[in-house]
Amino acid sequence: MKRLFVILSLILVGSMLLSACGAPAAEPETPVEPEAPVVDEPESTEKTVLNVWSFTNEILTMAVAFEKTHPDVDVVYTMIPMTNGEYQTKLMATLGTDEVPDVVALEAAFVKSYVESDFLADIGDLQKYADELKMYPFVYEVGMADGVHKAYAYQATPGALFYRRSLAKEYFGTDDPVEMQEILGDFDKYIAAAEVVKEKSGGDTYMVSSNGDFQNLFFANREQPWVVDGKLTVDPMVNEMIETVKIFRDNGYEARATQWQEGWFAGMNDTLADAAGNPKKVFSYFLPTWGLPYVLEPNSTSADGSSTTKGDWAVIEGPLPYQWGGTWLGVMEETKKMDLAKEFIRFCTLDEENLTNWATGVYTNEYLKAIDPNVPDDQYQAAGDFVGSQVVVEKITASFDDSAMSEFLGGQNSYGGFAAAAPSVNARLMQGSDDAIQRALNDPLNSYLEGTITLDEMWDLWKDAVRNEFPDLIIE
């Protein structure tokens, strides 16, 4: 008996160890999934140390490149994942203490609340570089509060619509991006096209994967922000979004998947199947610039390699212009190295050479290893990220004509398409509270779509949820 107990407990302890080693089932919220915090320790004590915090390992590439041009600086890079909000929590909790880093990376969802807070320094003297490089206005407008520049981004993140070429040919007789833009050019057309897709596929192809796909589009095209004079305001565009997703749900145009979850990804590589095992397809995805290299491309082949949609995609502007995501860099007010921190941000976001290298794939692993041998083997920047400077974009667009990314898109140069969409993006309505207010709508909206509550009940639930998170907001 006792021996049995000992054996069983050993097995149990062993299994716990094993499960502790296994990768936890993460539900990705962000395009780039870092594995664990990586701290690049300083090797030499003589160098000036610059502390940089970020939520992906992207900026580490630039940090290493920065060390090449600034040999006397050691950038200590700390990566904290934001899968479940660890990064935001950690950063919030260190605000105002002497443990804050010098430079912080801020994601679109929370950049505005930092820009509006007391904790980011004024870095307005960098604006002259932004003007020189003709940065897309929304790139620096997001980083502004009360006329003060507090953050800059290296990316511009206009949104687009990706669709399946083979399915387009089947249902619309063409897969040409120009003609498809004509067919899907506004939301009435998009809804009509959804009906065509449903009819011709016998309900086996969905127009979109999830209702979450629509939200950024409509929110980006509002005319008033969520909060006007301290009062919660609902723009007509929000109502339109709700009407649209209701149409898509009720008519079965939507695959009822959830963004960033398996069904959503399965549609990208044609392995979606309903509960009875019938294969289903998804016609289009609303994704921004980064969605192509970080989301669509990596998920375009199924896990077992049996199904792939590579080369079967095309990208168009879609029914509405919008922007989604992006990473901004700001300097913490507490920093003792203000000039160096500013120089780092200038280099990362407003340096023509760096942005060109970044977007054209110059920063290979070998390139980075030559500067710092300790760089991890998987650290590099593939070509194709869409940068925020019009000067750079114009210069490099042609270089993507025969790239791997154009191959993925059946020969289409997406860079050019994004360049056309970027100037029409407007982020002036962005506020710090956006993310929380918008997230509060998800659950009531889903209950409404499900039919368990009425439209009025949905608004009430949403208002209660917003009131709960923003005690000082006036809500009528």
Place this chain on the structure above:
Amino acid sequence: MFKKLKYDHYGYLFVAPFIIGFLIFGLYPVLNTVFLSFTDRTLMSRTFNITWFKNFQLLFADKTFITAVTNTWELWLMNFIPQMGIAFLLSVFFTNLRLKIKGVGVWRMIFYMPNLMMASAIAALFFSLFSYYGPVNQFIVRSGFVAEAIDFIRKPSWMRGLVVFIQWWMWFGQTTILLMAAMTAIPVSLYEAALVDGAGSLQMFLHITLPLIKPVMIYILVTSLVGGMQMFDIPYLLTDGRGSPGNSILTNTINMYMKFHSSKGHIGAASAVGLVVFLMTSIVALLIFFLLREKHDEPVKNGNREK
């Protein structure tokens, strides 16, 4: 020379680490929370004002808070009552002298195992099982139980049931072990005497087992209450971390965390939630102690003394 060395003060030295730790990590945060709950402090601004009872006023006017409090109570009671019931049944079976069940240790361990798993792993497991494209839907559709997949994750009653089930499943083993320990500690001679006097199983349970395990029951009740009032990980991880669908699994602690985690980090308002939950739990716990206290001063009946 050392003869007069006093040993009585050494005790203080030995308890000092705990006392210091408690003061810094236990008492100070509690007092700080009380202070914060009277302010409008956010993490995103350097200045704050003392607003006295405004946070509490807003809190009690807020339907979400009331929902969270009722939810927490309902979720706790719905898992605690069956948990106690099953645990009682199992421990009576396992400690019963007549049944002599074999492999008690193995059973006990199997029941306890769910408790060893990480809550996050369990939540992720159940989330995948019950998702719209998940195996449960595949099974019930393919085997013809239902015609169309059910969106469990968006059905309030399903998610509630799931939270209750997971909590029950994770904790009934723990409760069983405690009850069994308490039951085996009862001297066998009492039961033997009762048997000789012709008592039945039910009578023995009601008049020997129950009164003697009361202290352990109070312990289970209070710890489970404290744990239940702070229920967080499973409901937080099972859906979107906001108590979806329809606030059906929104608990006090999720509510508090949402206030802390909102874009401004309203720690003043979050502290107010914490304080209300703290007071509520303390009052109920004290009430339990009071109601189930040992009644030492019961007058001894004359008849007993005469014998």
